[in-house]
Amino acid sequence: MIVRPATGNDACAIARVQERSWQQAYRHVFPPADLDRGGFIDPELWRQRLEEPPGGWTTLVAELDRGLAGFVCSGPSRDQRATGEVYALYVDPDAWGHGAGRALLAEAERRLAQRYRAATLWVLDDNPRARRFYEIAGWRPDGGRKIEALRFDVPTAEVRYRKELATA
Numbered sequence: 001m002i003v004r005p006a007t008g009n010d011a012c013a014i015a016r017v018q019e020r021s022w023q024q025a026y027r028h029v030f031p032p033a034d035l036d037r038g039g040f041i042d043p044e045l046w047r048q049r050l051e052e053p054p055g056g057w058t059t060l061v062a063e064l065d066r067g068l069a070g071f072v073c074s075g076p077s078r079d080q081r082a083t084g085e086v087y088a089l090y091v092d093p094d095a096w097g098h099g100a101g102r103a104l105l106a107e108a109e110r111r112l113a114q115r116y117r118a119a120t121l122w123v124l125d126d127n128p129r130a131r132r133f134y135e136i137a138g139w140r141p142d143g144g145r146k147i148e149a150l151r152f153d154v155p156t157a158e159v160r161y162r163k164e165l166a167t168a
Contacts, residue, residue: 001099003107006059006071011047013068014061017092022151024093029126034152060107062091062100069095072104074112077120084112084119084165105137113165120144125157139163
């Protein structure tokens with residue numbers, strides 16, 4: 001497995017991974033018909049974000065022998081000063097359980113630890129698979145909660161997790 005910085009050329013594959021992940025992981029949260037219709041993740045928005053990332057934003061991808069398996073985005077926290085944040089971590093469902101998520105999260109944590117002592121991330125409250133994944137990796141809920149309509153006008157509850165990072 002290779003973990004490397006993403007480029008604009010990865011935009012379509014990243015959008016495909018994110019959409020396939022949503023279709024599999026969020027069927028109990030969002031309308032299945034909307035998920036099945038597809039086309040709700042825009043590769044051009046990803047291309048723009050990758051070619052002109054917001055300040056401090058890093059996107060990494062994991063490649064397996066069959067192509068791009070997943071991605072992680074991280075940078076400065078959107079809601080806590082002097083803290084990093086993992087904004088997104090998605091692995092293609094066909095690659096679940098093959099170590100791509102662990103490798104991506106570990107590299108994001110390593111890079112965040114170069115600038116921050118701690119990091120946060122937001123995860124859907126009703127996403128037991130992801131919550132278990134983060135907890136195994138040492139992340140813990142810190143009491144932060146919010147409700148947002150992420151897609152399809154469906155309000156979703158999110159919980160914030162936090163991890164103290166090992167500094168060099």
